[in-house]
Amino acid sequence: MKNAAALGRRQPHYVVLAESLLRDIESGRYPVSSLLPTEKELARQFGMSRHTVREAVRRLQDLGLISRQPGVGTRVKAKTAASRYVQSSASISDLLQYAKEVRLHVGAPTEVTADEKLAARLQCKPGQRWLKYVGLRHAGDDAAPICYTEVYVSYEFASIRDVISRSRTAVYALIEKHFDVQFREVRQQIAAVGIPAKTGKLLGVKRGSPGLAITRHYVSSDDRVLEVAFSIYPAERFSYSMRLRLDTSLE
Amino acid sequence: MKNAAALGRRQPHYVVLAESLLRDIESGRYPVSSLLPTEKELARQFGMSRHTVREAVRRLQDLGLISRQPGVGTRVKAKTAASRYVQSSASISDLLQYAKEVRLHVGAPTEVTADEKLAARLQCKPGQRWLKYVGLRHAGDDAAPICYTEVYVSYEFASIRDVISRSRTAVYALIEKHFDVQFREVRQQIAAVGIPAKTGKLLGVKRGSPGLAITRHYVSSDDRVLEVAFSIYPAERFSYSMRLRLDTSLE
DNA sequence: CGCTATTTGTGCGTATGTATC
């Protein structure tokens, strides 16, 4: 039996396979940190050449959903298909410059261990330990905070907990400075949300009012998520601007 | 028979070629907007198979330096990857083949002249004339639209109005193709909004529910805004994400 | 320790499809 979608829309085989794998990862059939079937096995199951399988797997890799290792296999890194329908390029400078102009007030960190749900949000394994900072950002002398922020720092960096509380530097820069790690990429996700009651109280806005939720995953060279920052901005206090060098696709 | 360069640095052939092309692009041997040699020709020159050439060219594409078009060739888009962090390779848009899978239904365009308020939103002078398209985007066979879209096209391109209604290609690409203009950059703004009643009705969501508003200004080489796209996505149907990569190497 | 089996990485040859001119 053929795949109806593929026939109807004449999709390339690798797209058919990639979407199938995507569904299976999202549905939990291939849980995070498990191995996908080998390329050879997938080729057999789907009646494709290994070449085509690799093209499909490459797509998932580009999405940051999997990582591959010779001699080991293809491991599921995250189950969330981060981006839907839009791609873009942007310079990170805008993204980082902003951090300098605002004051982040954080309290003392708490130590948390990721359960299933948190692990999914942080794209880590359940059981991993984190330092969690909660704080509010203010711009200039405004009384009203710009945003509510949660920062999760991998517990292996626990020794800089005091530095973080005092410093005005971005957390990721502190980590790079004090430890021998380099971040290879930042994954950023932007979504609209109805602001939860508890957060709304801190921000001084009503429950359910629209807000911008920005999640950033800081990924090290060895593909581990070492820091996650999660922020909620009330709609009227923030918008995210960027300049894009024009690229393929999209209007 | 191994390639000497590859052996010496233990680098794959496609890295050797990618670096060579990179140097030639940066040196101006292949100027921006010119065409690279065809895959076949590169394969001949470097004594590689077309597969290997494509692997090399893919790297440059991932860096945003070139764009490819069947029947035309591989065009140089930029001399350097400007930022330390660059756009990662494909995103899910490729996987889902956004342009083909997302259907944009637009009605007939209306002709509008910008008053003060609209001029501010479009970043143009009051009195400028525009073609305004209003439409909804659908994904796959879903009944519920993904987003509401307004596209404003500068009136000087009015002659492609029919093409836009029929085509599935991005509007900016149509403009570049049919006229002698090139877009230099896109300014994009993302904000959270409470969805207005009228828009909510079209999208099937309640008034005031959270949504993502994305505004794009398409700026030509001579700094004029020639197209503006304004979209509203219900919060639960969309999130915008991007990957910023530090590693600009070709390996 | 070396050996082997497994799995992904690299590379080649070939053929056909599709978009463009």
Add this chain to the structure above:
DNA sequence: GGATACATACGCACAAATAGC
């Protein structure tokens, strides 16, 4: 229609990394 150029897809082979014996 024909020619050109990239896109998709099959096959094969060997290299490099890893895990287990």
